[in-house]
Amino acid sequence: MWSPDVLRFLAVLLLALGLSPAPAMADVFRVGEFTLQRGSDPGTYELTASVPNVLASNDALGLPTGCAETDRERFVEAVVVRYAIRFTCQGGFPPEAQIVTPWGVDGGTFTSALGGAMVKMPLQSDGDRLLLPLADTAPQARPxxxxxxxxxxxxxxxxxxxxxxxxxxxxxxxxxxxxxxxxxxxxxxxxxxxxxxxxxxxxxxxxxxxxxxxxxxxxxxxxxxxxxxxxxxxxxxxxxxxxxxxxxxxxxxxxxxxxxxxxxxxxxxxxxxxxxxxxxxxxxxxxxxxxxxxxxxxxxxxxxxxxxxxxxxxxxxxxxxxxxxxxxxxxxxxxxxxx
Incomplete structure (x- = not known):
């Protein structure tokens, strides 16, 4: 038989596990995958995003001035949620243009086809958000x-x-x-x-x-x-x-x-x-x-x-x-x- 001390301590640990906000799949890293490409019509774009379902939300993207979201689809797939978000922009992008994502991921990858060829680059979180570059998507060498x-x-x-x-x-x-x-x-x-x-x-x-x-x-x-x-x-x-x-x-x-x-x-x-x-x-x-x-x-x-x-x-x-x-x-x- 287990001693009362063991039973009490085990009960506290199990209670802590039950109250923990961490998902049951313990080895989960909060990363996202993002792909941006041009739409079939001039001035239209489509962003696909895959984020862990614990972070999924329907909050709006932070789009550059002159851009507006036109359509959004959401697909739930086990432990991730995938989005297909379409938006339009009037004119070109300024050099510093970025999309601000609303999901608090730790990092991820961003693939862009805006320059014709597919360019893939790593992303680092900026607080509780990720910034997706629009004008220059070529990965820059870091020191x-x-x-x-x-x-x-x-x-x-x-x-x-x-x-x-x-x-x-x-x-x-x-x-x-x-x-x-x-x-x-x-x-x-x-x-x-x-x-x-x-x-x-x-x-x-x-x-x-x-x-x-x-x-x-x-x-x-x-x-x-x-x-x-x-x-x-x-x-x-x-x-x-x-x-x-x-x-x-x-x-x-x-x-x-x-x-x-x-x-x-x-x-x-x-x-x-x-x-x-x-x-x-x-x-x-x-x-x-x-x-x-x-x-x-x-x-x-x-x-x-x-x-x-x-x-x-x-x-x-x-x-x-x-x-x-x-x-x-x-x-x-x-x-x-x-x-």
Whole structure:
């Protein structure tokens, strides 16, 4: 039987999950895809936009002076909403002309055919909006410090907003201590760094929905591993350590495939592929270290009050339950063709 402390703590964690505004699909990054092209009649244009459904709204676009929206269609497709927005403009665009989008995405890609050829470029959020350039859509080279800052921040934001990755790291923190914890975290890092690079440069191609489902299962597996280890006295023999390192390395490869999906969605410019990958991965590692430090700090405080074991068990049961829930949800989603 679980102790009253474990039950109370687990109830609080489940309540927090239920009240959280985050979507059930934990590894969601708020990115958008935008395409602008000329209409069939002179002075007409069509913007297609794809945004996460949690951000969808029918608020008006911010169009340049002399432009007016004429028609809008909205299509709901599982976790995204697609818009087809048509507008007209009198005369040409001034050099600084932009469309202000009303959706608070973190970034995305913008493809424009206004100049004849299709030009694709990455977008960065400006507060709670994106600005789509109209006059000059050629991607501009950015200095390395700006590239480093942008992709590092995006990496930190993604790992700290990716509940499934954090739950897995939480299980590692509660499975081992000291040097072996360092070895586990390092192995996980090497695994997801390798697969992130291979997937981003299209060396390997793996369907996203099954990967996301197995990532969820990895949480449940590591939660059980941590619980069973402590039930067996907390001692880990060398053979068991080697097995756990191999398992964590394999799961790290899967988590890296999830990171690669996000990096692609950010619309990395061709000239920034190597540097973008490097600094995005650095941001992921920085965010991971911050989370590990926070977990160890909480456990240290719990130890002061002689509550480290109830907190540990409650957190592991919570992670295991959430991992199973996400696995079922994701398998059901892609088997029904809605994920």
């Amino acid at each position: 390395l410090p700006e590239v480093a800052r942008y992709y590092t921040v995006e990496g930190v934001v993604h790992i700290l907003g990716g509940w499934d990755h954090l739950c897995f790291v939480l299980c590692l923190c509660l499975l081992a201590r000291g040097r072996f914890l360092l070895a586990l975290v390092t192995t996980f890092t090497l695994g997801h760094s390798l697969s992130l690079a291979l997937a981003f440069f299209d060396v390997i191609h793996v369907p996203v929905p099954p990967v996301e489902a197995v990532i969820a299962l990895s949480i449940a597996f590591m939660a059980r591993e941590a619980i069973m280890t402590r039930q067996n006295g907390g001692e880990i023999d060398p053979a068991q350590r080697r097995r756990q390192l191999a398992v964590v390395a394999g799961f790290g490869l899967l988590h890296g495939l999830g990171f690669a999906t996000v990096l692609r969605e950010l619309g990395v410019a061709p000239g920034e592929r190597a540097s973008g990958l490097l600094f995005f991965n650095a941001g992921v590692e920085l965010g991971q270290l911050l989370f590990v430090s926070a977990v160890l700090g909480v456990m240290a405080v719990a130890g002061i009050f002689d509550r480290s074991e109830p907190v540990r068990r409650a957190a592991l049961y919570f992670a295991g339950i959430v991992g199973c829930f996400w696995a079922i949800e994701r398998v059901a989603g892609f088997s029904l063709g809605i994920a």
